[in-house]
Amino acid sequence: MKPTTSTILGLIAFYALVMVTSALGVMNDYILRVINLMMINIILGVSLNLINGYTGLFSVGHAGFMIVGGYVAGFMTTLLFGITKDTPYMEALPLFLVSILAAALVSALVGFLIGLPVLRLTDDYLAIVTIGFGEIIRVIFNFITFKKKVGNWELDVGGPRGLLGIPPLSNFTVIFLFTLFTVVFIRNFVFSRHGRACIAIRENEVAAHMMGIPITRYKVLAFVLGSTFAGIGGALLAHFIQLLHPTMGGFMKSVEYLIIVYLGGMGSISGTIVAAVALTGLSELLRPIGELRMVLYGALLVVLMLKQPGGLMGQREFPFLLPERERKIYAAQNR
Amino acid sequence: METFLSQLIFGLQRGTIYALIALGYTMVYGVVRLINFAYGEVFMIGAFVSFFLVNAVSLPQPILVVLALLIPMITCSLLGLAMDALAYRPLRQKPRLAALITAIGVSFFLSNFVSYSSGETVRSSALAAFIIAGLLLLYVLGVKYLNFPVKATPNFKPVKFVIPIVSLLLVGGIFWVSRDLLVELRWKGSSFASYPVERLIAIEKIPLYKTVYITNIQIMNFAVSVVLMVVLSYLVNRTMTGMAMRASKNNKDAVALMGVNVNRVISITFIIGTALAGAAGVLSAVTYPRLTAFMGVQPGLKAFIAAVLGGIGSIEGAMLGGIIMGVAEQFAIGLLPSSYGPARIDFTPLADGVAFAILIVVLLLRPQGIFGEPPQEKL
Numbered sequence: 001m002k003p004t005t006s007t008i009l010g011l012i013a014f015y016a017l018v019m020v021t022s023a024l025g026v027m028n029d030y031i032l033r034v035i036n037l038m039m040i041n042i043i044l045g046v047s048l049n050l051i052n053g054y055t056g057l058f059s060v061g062h063a064g065f066m067i068v069g070g071y072v073a074g075f076m077t078t079l080l081f082g083i084t085k086d087t088p089y090m091e092a093l094p095l096f097l098v099s100i101l102a103a104a105l106v107s108a109l110v111g112f113l114i115g116l117p118v119l120r121l122t123d124d125y126l127a128i129v130t131i132g133f134g135e136i137i138r139v140i141f142n143f144i145t146f147k148k149k150v151g152n153w154e155l156d157v158g159g160p161r162g163l164l165g166i167p168p169l170s171n172f173t174v175i176f177l178f179t180l181f182t183v184v185f186i187r188n189f190v191f192s193r194h195g196r197a198c199i200a201i202r203e204n205e206v207a208a209h210m211m212g213i214p215i216t217r218y219k220v221l222a223f224v225l226g227s228t229f230a231g232i233g234g235a236l237l238a239h240f241i242q243l244l245h246p247t248m249g250g251f252m253k254s255v256e257y258l259i260i261v262y263l264g265g266m267g268s269i270s271g272t273i274v275a276a277v278a279l280t281g282l283s284e285l286l287r288p289i290g291e292l293r294m295v296l297y298g299a300l301l302v303v304l305m306l307k308q309p310g311g312l313m314g315q316r317e318f319p320f321l322l323p324e325r326e327r328k329i330y331a332a333q334n335r
Numbered sequence: 336m337e338t339f340l341s342q343l344i345f346g347l348q349r350g351t352i353y354a355l356i357a358l359g360y361t362m363v364y365g366v367v368r369l370i371n372f373a374y375g376e377v378f379m380i381g382a383f384v385s386f387f388l389v390n391a392v393s394l395p396q397p398i399l400v401v402l403a404l405l406i407p408m409i410t411c412s413l414l415g416l417a418m419d420a421l422a423y424r425p426l427r428q429k430p431r432l433a434a435l436i437t438a439i440g441v442s443f444f445l446s447n448f449v450s451y452s453s454g455e456t457v458r459s460s461a462l463a464a465f466i467i468a469g470l471l472l473l474y475v476l477g478v479k480y481l482n483f484p485v486k487a488t489p490n491f492k493p494v495k496f497v498i499p500i501v502s503l504l505l506v507g508g509i510f511w512v513s514r515d516l517l518v519e520l521r522w523k524g525s526s527f528a529s530y531p532v533e534r535l536i537a538i539e540k541i542p543l544y545k546t547v548y549i550t551n552i553q554i555m556n557f558a559v560s561v562v563l564m565v566v567l568s569y570l571v572n573r574t575m576t577g578m579a580m581r582a583s584k585n586n587k588d589a590v591a592l593m594g595v596n597v598n599r600v601i602s603i604t605f606i607i608g609t610a611l612a613g614a615a616g617v618l619s620a621v622t623y624p625r626l627t628a629f630m631g632v633q634p635g636l637k638a639f640i641a642a643v644l645g646g647i648g649s650i651e652g653a654m655l656g657g658i659i660m661g662v663a664e665q666f667a668i669g670l671l672p673s674s675y676g677p678a679r680i681d682f683t684p685l686a687d688g689v690a691f692a693i694l695i696v697v698l699l700l701r702p703q704g705i706f707g708e709p710p711q712e713k714l
Contacts, residue, residue, distance in 0.1 A: 056432075058432060058435065060439070117695075117698075117699050118695075118698070121698060121702060124364075124368075124370050124431075124435065125643070125698060125702065127370070127435060128370070128636075128639060128640070128643065128694065129694065129695065129698060131636060132636070132640070132690075132694045132695065133691070135633075135636065135687075135688065135691050136688050136691045136692070139684060139685060139687045139688035139691075140685075140688070142684045142687075143682070143684040143685050159684075160684075251632060251636070252443075252632075255439055255443050258439065262436055292451050294443070294447035294450075294451070295444060295447045295448045295451050297443060297444075297447070298440050298441065298442070298443035298445070298447055298448070299440070299444050300440070301436060301437070301439065301440030301443065301444075302421075302422050302437050302440040302441055302444065304440075305426065305433045305434075305436050305437040305440065306422070306425050306426065306437070309429060309433050
């Protein structure tokens, strides 16, 4: 896409604002952490939206892919490369990027292996298989507790204790760039020929098939892309909260991302961004009421489906995310 | 041989619990094509209601046993009715995905609600339930007699509010009655409540064959499940309601044209399914007396897999699938080595994954399950 000047300026301004205020100490670490978390949630939400919103599949195993990426990257930086929090950042960064790449590849591979047989099933079955997948991931990471020397490194991802001591490599710049990359990539995918094929599958599978769209190929493509970005999000999250736990791959965590997607609107990147920011911010604001916010999340999902099934944004997008032609139409409508 | 037999007994017991929950899944799916993810939570609530009851009331043992099973079943069926009326019925004409998401929302809500209403917050939760029930009641009375809002639509039916109000009052009442117990127990987060089995029945081991034992709890378990399943079979196969249910499975519109109230049939399906899940919760609590707010998530998922394995929509399938699942899982627990090889690898955590492995194999080889019919594409 050709971004408008104002979009680029806005992004630069946002980046500069955060960097300057945090350097000057105007913005404290807590707010910076919340902003980072919002951006990671945007990555995970937008990638889930590609699967659930645009292609119309119903995956409830997004956290499973996320944690696969997290474990791969965490394992590589912590155990393979032996990076600790004392390692100079510039030395650790290339290795970190390699780990993120590996995480993305492994998640993509897992997504492909799961997706290829499973995507032939209808929505209900897909939902339950992806839940099952998340649970299997949890069981496996619970299981790998043994220490084993292979060459000169130890295989130990902690089992039920979780993987601890991951170096804090995800800083604002890294997360910002990856979020930008994810949003731009998925937005360009969605407005491309392939994206239209996915949307056609969502709207009517049989009709799409009649039009000559290879259904399974596009479903697998969307699923693999979604899980790739989930892996990237997981890698960033692992190096942000510095801890990985098998339960993070389970059903409960996946539901949180589902809520982001459905609150924002299925098939709207803008909606997902709004919902990720709003829900992350809200859950920080609601911290005093503790567990009650989980109760509210459940109720929110029900009320949302009853009253506003399209989510906040429906299928609309912010104008700056639209292609030029549609942006002009939008501008003409709002003149 | 002895190990095999005793594992089989444990497996059957585990299996009957899965089968009871799976029946709820399969019946509702058969009629409305909805996976009600919240059955695991109904299961959990059944266990907790029984827990409160047994702790709070002192009655002679036989009466207590019956009540400890019946009251949770009734509570759970009310809950099922409320779930259907509030969350699922309005979505019946909408895309199925919306209902599926709602089901996940309901499940999330219930488990977190129970988790939240533990410890010190129980008093405020009970009060909140009372207040919401009161407000609803005021709203209904206000609309009915005082023309309270400007828009009193002609199709305003106060009856629709009876179920939510009654269930809210019930939940609030249960919390209020057992508040001291709950505050004392603080089964919050990682901690748990343990079910007072000894108040119901004294555990006895009955020798069967050499070292194989069966406990009286297991016998009770089997008896209750068999009775429930027989009653269910009678209900589905021999009564008019059951006939309507089976007919709705085939063609809802035609059934409606025959003068059957399909919504009522669906409500009855929900009532039966949730009552069975509640009974399963009690049976499970008696066997594994460790209650947490999230205890229902895993059995719920596994029971759903059992229903898929048996062929979703088929009642015999759910029973058989549940039993196969329970036995397979128990054997996995019994047979996987707990310290294998020089590295002393503990394989038992993998037993948790057996159910999901079964699921993936079933879906790849025979997606319609054992008794299911292959789906027909209609344009």
